[in-house]
Amino acid sequence: MLYYKINLMEYYYPTGRPEKIDRIRAESRGMIYCPTPPPDPEPAKEDPIYRYLFHPATGKRWMDLGEQEPVLKMLFGEFWHEGEIAILLADTNVGKSVLAVQIANSIAEGRPIAPFGMDADPAKVLYVDFELGTRQFYKRYTHAGADYNFNNNFLRAQFTPERLLANGIDYQEEQIIDAIEFWVMELKATVLIIDNITCLRAGMENATAALNLMKKLKTLRADYNLSILVLAHTPKRRNPCAPISADDMLGSKLMINLADSAFAIGTSATQPGLRYLKQIKQRSSAQLYGEDNVCLCRITKPHNFLQMDFEGHSPERQHLSSRTYHQKALATRVPELAARGYSQRLISKELGISLGMVNKLMKK
Structure with missing residues (x-):
């Protein structure tokens, strides 16, 4: 019976005797009652940082959120949409920079490049140029003393490598990314074009290097609500008999795997100067310009603007070398x-x- 009472006491008063009993015992002995301070509460457990790496929700919730998201507008037809990281790949001297500046100018003016659609509003474009010098750029957009009048939304940033701090390749790459971020923020640009990725990151054939770069670009996109186009090379020894694919990107294929879209410029074996544009990867639209329906184009300069002129469609196989x-x-x-x-x-x-x-x- 005594054992039962003790257990009842512990059950009802797990911290000891009731305070009233301790007070009476102290008074009967002529002592001042000093209650025992309650034990310190256990510190609240902090949420682990990695908890916020994912945001789980039901499929229905994702459908509701998706319905509220704005429709992705076209920047350059089905090749590139707002909010995407896109890659444009081609061999050297095929016309990557020509097309990239043409796209940048089109977005800055809010005027589509025929025959491709564009439903995005005019936007401020930062074109980071690792390729051309001042005079080289000038010669492309002038003729007989008449200079092309670029829209003020088009901003070109020329690379000055002598300003890099010589603290190792990795640190220099960090400086370049930080500089790009600074000017995106300073100029309030919403479209970023980088010409080209080889100058932005060495060792692109390494999967880890490619992954790190894509993480940085995705962070830039998220922080500043950017649409990003990155130019890249194909290997010099690419087989001219084979269709262009994601495997033809110089460096790690992981770059294209992590990008939202990718397209390429190929050289036709049928006619000198004839090029074609082909979709390699797309997430926001159907593939309209695959190997059965590439877009034919030529580099022209009708007056004072070097550009790609598009002149129809054709199967890619007709333009490959036998x-x-x-x-x-x-x-x-x-x-x-x-x-x-x-x-x-x-x-x-x-x-x-x-x-x-x-x-x-x-x-x-």
Whole structure:
């Protein structure tokens, strides 16, 4: 019975005897009652930082949120929409910068490039140029003393590498990203075009480097509500007989995997100067310009603005080199490189063919 009462006491008063009993006992002994201070409360547990890396919700909730989101407007037809990180890839001297400036000027003016749609309002564009010098840029947009009148929404930033602090490659890349962010914020730009990604980040063939760069671009996009277009190269030794694909990006394919959209400029083997534009990846629209329906174009300068003129559609296969044509081109190229002092190994690396093929062509 006593054991039962003790347990009842502990049950009703888990911290000890009732305060009233302690007060009576103290008074009966002529002592001043001093209540025992309550124990310190346990500190509240802080939420782990990683809790906020994800935002789970029901499928119905995501549908409700999606309905409230604004419709993604076209910046350059189905190739690039507002809020996207897009990649434009092509070989050297094919016209990436020509098309990129044309797109930037179109967005700044709010005027579409025919035949592609555009339903976005005019926007302030920051064009970060790692490629052209002042005079080179000027020559593209002047003719007979008449300069092209760019809209004030078009802002070109020319790279000045001598201003970089020499504290290692990684630190210099951080400086470049920070500088771009500064001018995006300072100029209140909502569209960012980077020409080109090779200058922005070394070692792009490394998946970790590519992932880090895409994280930074995605952070920029989220912080400043940006639409971003990045120009990139294809390898010199790309097989001209094969259709252009995501595998043709110089460096890590992870860049295209993480981008929202990607498109490419190819060179036609049928006519000198003929190019074609092809969708490689898209998330915001259907693929209208795939390998069965590429957009044909040429670089022209009708007056004082160097640009791409689009002139119809065609299957990509009609513009690829045949294997016979490719082998004839190699048969000419191999002796040219050998005459310039290239070893067979260097020729193999330059043209992306085997040593055996180099040796065979040299014998011929």
